[in-house]
Amino acid sequence: xxxxxxxxxxxxxxxxxxxxxxxxxxxxxxxxxxxxxxxxxxxxxxxxxxxxxxxxxxxxxxxxxxxxxxxxxxxxxxxxxxxxxxxxxxxxxxxxxxxxxxxxxxxxxxxxxxxxxxxxxxxxxxxxxxxxxxxxxxxxxxxxxxxxxxxxxxxxxxxxxxxxxxxxxxxxxxxxxxxxxxxxxxxxxxxxxxxxxxxxxxxxxxxxxxxxxxxxxxxxxxxxxxxxxxxxxxxxxxxxxxxxxxxxxxxxxxxxxxxxxxxxxxxxxxxxxxxxxxxxxxxxxxxxxxxxxxxxxxxxxxxxxxxxxxxxxxxxxxxxxxxxxxxxxxxxxxxxxx
Numbered sequence: 024x025x026x027x028x029x030x031x032x033x034x035x036x037x038x039x040x041x042x043x044x045x046x047x048x049x050x051x052x053x054x055x056x057x058x059x060x061x062x063x064x065x066x067x068x069x070x071x072x073x074x075x076x077x078x079x080x081x082x083x084x085x086x087x088x089x090x091x092x093x094x095x096x097x098x099x100x101x102x103x104x105x106x107x108x109x110x111x112x113x114x115x116x117x118x119x120x121x122x123x124x125x126x127x128x129x130x131x132x133x134x135x136x137x138x139x140x141x142x143x144x145x146x147x148x149x150x151x152x153x154x155x156x157x158x159x160x161x162x163x164x165x166x167x168x169x170x171x172x173x174x175x176x177x178x179x180x181x182x183x184x185x186x187x188x189x190x191x192x193x194x195x196x197x198x199x200x201x202x203x204x205x206x207x208x209x210x211x212x213x214x215x216x217x218x219x220x221x222x223x224x225x226x227x228x229x230x231x232x233x234x235x236x237x238x239x240x241x242x243x244x245x246x247x248x249x250x251x252x253x254x255x256x257x258x259x260x261x262x263x264x265x266x267x268x269x270x271x272x273x274x275x276x277x278x279x280x281x282x283x284x285x286x287x288x289x290x291x292x293x294x295x296x297x298x299x300x301x302x303x304x305x306x307x308x309x310x311x312x313x314x315x316x317x318x319x320x321x322x323x324x325x326x327x328x329x330x331x332x333x334x335x336x337x338x339x340x341x342x343x344x345x346x347x348x349x350x351x352x353x354x355x356x357x358x359x360x361x
Contacts, residue, residue, distance in 0.1 A: 029077030031056035034068050034085060037202025038190035038267075039155020039183045041084035044107055044133040046210050047145040048081055056081075060202050063190040063267060064294075064326060066317075069093035076101035084133035086110040086317060087125070094121075107136050110319055111308055129304040129320040132156040135165075143169075147179060147215050154183030157271040157298075157322065178219055184268060185228035188235075191267045193288075197260050199228055235265035236272060248341045250300075251281040258287045266296050270322070274298040281307075283340055285328070293333065295325040303346030310343050 033049065035041035037060045049056060059071050069090040074080050080102050087094065087108060095116060097104055103120045109132055115123055124136050134152025138145070146169055153162040159180065166176040189205060192198040205224070212218040219225055238261055245255035254269070256262035266284050273282040278301035285293045295316065299307040304321035311318055314336055316325030328336055 029079060030074065032059065032072055032074055032078060032080045033057070033083070034059045034072060034080060035083040036063065036068075036085055036190070037061050037065065037205075038063050038084070039186035040132045040134050040152045042186060042202060042206050042209060043148045043152030043155070043183075044083035044137040045081065046206070047134065047137045047141055047148050048083075049210060050145050050148070050213055051141050058203055058206060060206065062192050062195065062198065062202065064193070064324075066090070067093070069097065072097060074100060074102035078102045080104045082106045082108070083137065084108060084110075087115065088317065091116070107133050107140070109133055109136065110317070127320070130158065130161050132158055135161070145213070147171075150176070150179045151183040151186065151215050154180040155187035156183075157274065159275065160301075175216060179215060181229055182215055182219060182225045184271075185225045185232060187271075188232040188264065188268045189228055191265070192260075192263045193294075197263045199231060200224070232265070232268055235261045236269060238262075239265055239269050245285070246337050246341075250345075251283070251341050251343075252277075253283040253285060253337060253340065255293075256284065256286040258289070262286050266294065270296040270298045274301055278302050281340065281343065281345055283337075285333075288327070290327075291330045293325075293328040293330065295328050295336070297323050297325075297340070299345045305346040306343050310339060313339065 031054050033045045033056045035045045059068055061068060066086055066089045068085050070093045072080060074097050080097060082104060085108060088111065094104060098118045098120050105122045107124045109126055111127055124140055126136055132153055134149045138149035150162050150166055163176060189198050189200060190202055195201045208222060208224055242254055244252050246253040256266060266286050270282055270284045281300050282298045284296045288294055297307045297311055299305055299321045307323035308318050308320050311323035311325050314325050314328055314332060316323055318324050
């Protein structure tokens with residue numbers, strides 16, 4: 024719960040999962056807060072934060088592995104930090120000012136961790152985050168358990184996918200709206216269904232997303248075997264936006280296969296998004312880590328794959344034992360500290 028003294032600072036990934044996790048917290052604990060966020064690949068967000076005694080920092084859906092040094096700096100400066108995440112961490116610091124809610128289960132996301140912590144107080148926004156994070160089956164089951172009809176859950180899915188689509192790009196000019204500005208619109212509504220009635224932003228984003236997906240559908244597969252496939256996108260504004268949601272669409276269309284979406288970048292390299300098979304959601308993080316990337320068991324990425332490593336990556340991608348690697352690494356553990 025927010026304290027009366029000090030500043031409130033919210034830090035999150037700019038995708039659906041991160042924004043919806045923070046939004047749930049702020050709907051529960053109303054207080055003026057500074058939001059620090061960015062595009063999907065803006066991961067080292069705690070480097071931007073200055074905080075000290077009396078300040079409270081909420082961190083959602085941001086890799087502790089990539090932010091550990093900055094976290095230790097904030098704790099040493101006297102800030103109190105609450106950390107909600109589902110990415111693989113290094114050793115979690117043991118500090119009286121740190122409260123962690125970390126669960127690496129491939130069937131959860133940060134919005135669902137926040138939903139669990141708040142006892143379902145803002146369940147509809149948690150569903151938006153889960154749908155955006157491609158946990159469609161989990162979200163559908165939770166929506167049905169809540170008593171939501173299919174029409175409403177379909178609308179929440181559209182909103183989640185639209186918010187997630189808006190987070191992908193190499194710079195803010197690639198996306199329709201900066202994630203921080205989008206959050207300012209979302210947080211006005213306690214109910215996302217009400218937002219859909221009064222705002223056109225979700226429909227605008229959904230139309231752009233579908234248009235970008237149509238462009239990608241015209242491209243042939245670059246590589247495939249019986250268990251996996253890869254598609255290569257050109258370097259363009261539409262491809263920078265669509266890379267993540269295209270990977271999710273491919274995973275849903277062929278849930279027994281793994282999928283990689285690669286996009287050419289300047290400097291003779293590629294950006295890569297990897298999805299493990301939905302039927303065996305594990306191994307993506309380990310694969311991408313071998314090539315300097317990061318992520319989760321079922322969905323991971325590489326910010327820069329040198330062109331000379333492309334064949335080596337595809338060979339490793341095609342040989343990955345999906346599902347087994349994640350479980351062997353203990354990906355289903357949960358970490359909670361008070």
